[in-house]
Amino acid sequence: MKKFYNRLKFNHTLFYHQCQQWLGATLPCVLCDAPATARNQLQDGLCAHCVATLPWYTSTRCPQCALPTVAGTLCGICLQHAPAFDRTLAPFRYAYPLNRLLHQFKYHQQLALGNLLANSLLTQLTTLAATERPQIMMAMPMHLNRVKERGFNHALELAKQVHQHSGIALDIEGCIRVLDTPTQAGMDMKTRTRNLRGAFATHKPWQGQHVMIVDDVMTTGASMHAVARVLKQAGATRVTALVLARTLKSDDP
Template sequence: MHRFLKKCLNILYPRCCPVCHQILKNQEALICPECAINLKPYAGPRCMKCGKSVAAEAEYCSECSVRKRFFTEGRGIYFYDDRMKASLVRYKYYGRREYGDFYAAAICRYGKREIERWKPDLLIPVPLHPSKKRKRGFNQAQYLADRIGEFYGIPVSGCILRKKKKTKSQKKLDARQRYRNLQNAFEVTERLEGLRILVIDDVYTTGSTMDAAAACLLKAGAQRVYFLTVCMGNMG
């Protein structure tokens, strides 16, 4: 029955490729064969802290070498290039939820070694402010965290970390303004004594959001905070 319903839904609302946005010929696939060949996860040298691309001899990116980070370690899977930007826009704002299945599968596959090494006790999606969530209809990070948690058998909580301050868009702010904008933006509703937390989000750019969230989780007793994101900015 479940399969039958899925087939009907696929006819009414055909699933599209998250990269070229064409209707998938194989409705069971998450990406079309051409894009599967062209879209590669980043495999070069990474910052030891945030995972951004760095020159071969560098240990840390320019941001992590000057700033103390609250998170222990993290990484993004793909570069946040124009095609991934377009993909995430359709996922977040134009109802292409199925793209989230592709992103979650990519994190499960290419973040496997990290998840095995970090051994998180709990997955937490970066929260949206309630008013923003209402407007968007869903939290894009929660959708990913739910699928990753299901795959690895790790519990997910979408309500322990909350966004309490409605922050301005970070896009046009510099590093210091971003930091100030996010101060006291998050709150944690429970003690997380000794837990290893893995935070999930769609994009990592300067790390100010991730850092503010990590600071808040540590204050609530978390032992370590890691992160995985679908994309990462490339100005390492």
């Protein structure tokens, strides 16, 4: 069969991309069901109106934790109690309608949204100078019980697509979650930090590595801090957080 197609000079890759373009032009917007008229990869699956309503995070912010600051300098929290991670990149604020997209992706297994979400993460990497580019990336570790319950690790799905389009090496098992901690919704920073004590572990040497950790939302930064701390104890020199959205007080319900 393969020889038959080769004789026809059938271009499978071209056919696949043509099918993707056709579907993108015919399927409705994933948010409002209107025709998804957008054509570039970043906006794939959304109509022009919903693209315009996405909560893009454009204001100046603390480079370390991504909370708003007047001049884009380090915030008071990071100056007094610096987290273990060194930088946070986030294309969105955690607000409507992004929260709806994430909910569909994480809890209703609409994995097709992963492409749209990952493309927004890629826009953040273009802001990095060559000397700031991480050498390796990993997804926020999820406990095996949660993976079985949900069916997949949403952060890993995003990291795979970022890896595919950025060329940054992806480490899947370099850090694991060893404790299945309770959900952290509603907890403050101190409680979350205490809740995550000993939750992550690594058996890999990270000497001299600049590691990027991919996740969906940063609320207090406690999980990111806990992972970054483990990696730095294992020798990592720098940890960059790449998240889809940063929760801000102004966006709290």
